[in-house]
Amino acid sequence: MTKATQSLLEAEGLHTYYGDSHILHGIDIHIEPGETVSLMGRNGMGKTTTLRSIIGLTPARQGTITLRGKDVSKLSAHQIIRQGIAFVPEDRGIFPNLTVLENLTMAARVGPYGRDEWNLQRVLDLFPRLGERLSNMGNQLSGGEQQMLTIARGLMTNPDLIILDEATEGLAPLIRLEIWVVIRHIKATGIASIIVDKDINALLPICDRNYILNKGEVVYHGRSRELMENPELHKQFLGV
Numbered sequence: 001m002t003k004a005t006q007s008l009l010e011a012e013g014l015h016t017y018y019g020d021s022h023i024l025h026g027i028d029i030h031i032e033p034g035e036t037v038s039l040m041g042r043n044g045m046g047k048t049t050t051l052r053s054i055i056g057l058t059p060a061r062q063g064t065i066t067l068r069g070k071d072v073s074k075l076s077a078h079q080i081i082r083q084g085i086a087f088v089p090e091d092r093g094i095f096p097n098l099t100v101l102e103n104l105t106m107a108a109r110v111g112p113y114g115r116d117e118w119n120l121q122r123v124l125d126l127f128p129r130l131g132e133r134l135s136n137m138g139n140q141l142s143g144g145e146q147q148m149l150t151i152a153r154g155l156m157t158n159p160d161l162i163i164l165d166e167a168t169e170g171l172a173p174l175i176r177l178e179i180w181v182v183i184r185h186i187k188a189t190g191i192a193s194i195i196v197d198k199d200i201n202a203l204l205p206i207c208d209r210n211y212i213l214n215k216g217e218v219v220y221h222g223r224s225r226e227l228m229e230n231p232e233l234h235k236q237f238l239g240v
């Protein structure tokens with residue numbers, strides 16, 4: 001059967017290893033253009049490894065990654081990212097010895113399909129705090145500001161998909177709220193997202209669909225409403 005629309009991203013049958021340790025056991029995930037999707041699961045179940053496999057940082061030994069119908073499985077992480085993906089890793093990864101302004105401007109580019117609405121002014125409108133910190137070095141920022149800078153830097157690349165690993169981990173409650181507002185805004189602009197976060201109550205209302213991983217396998221995927229109405233699944237796979 002042919003699908004009406006082409007998925008933005010399809011990961012099929014991913015098997016990923018660290019050395020001899022077999023971590024992902026045939027992960028299947030797809031994302032449609034503009035969709036917001038969560039990856040949930042207890043610690044160590046393979047969420048970060050799935051994200052890293054999707055963008056080629058820890059390439060899967062088996063399986064395929066397709067972006068807009070094009071097989072990118074053999075491409076390097078750098079080449080995959082250039083296809084319109086912004087990755088916001090758990091450890092942020094901003095340049096500590098560059099200023100906020102430099103971190104932002106060095107990322108600036110037009111998206112692979114011509115998306116160009118994100119520029120310095122627009123990201124500063126979304127993150128006014130960064131505007132007050134433009135001349136500060138990356139390593140002078142608070143954890144929340146670093147996370148904002150990482151997201152802002154990703155937006156400067158005009159992505160079609162933004163991947164956030166532990167979107168609000170370790171941040172103060174008010175900053176977390178700000179990040180969720182930003183994620184809603186990003187969603188409203190039509191950029192697709194994959195989000196990993198422990199705050200299920202924040203994730204579910206924002207996400208269209210959700211995947212639960214357990215020991216490197218997808219054990220559930222479904223719409224947020226279905227997951228909200230199924231506390232058994234929470235207990236079984238999320239430990240809440």
Ligand SMILES: Nc1ncnc2c1ncn2[C@@H]1O[C@H](COP(=O)(O)OP(=O)(O)OP(=O)(O)O)[C@@H](O)[C@H]1O
Nearest residue numbers: 018019021023041042043044045046047048049050
């Ligand atoms: N660099 C590595 N070398 C060896 N094993 C690793 C490495 N990174 C992760 N693992 C193992 O792979 C498994 C999956 O880890 P992963 O970080 O993908 O899980 P996660 O669901 O993202 O968990 P967390 O919420 O704790 O980050 C875990 O058992 C972890 O110990």
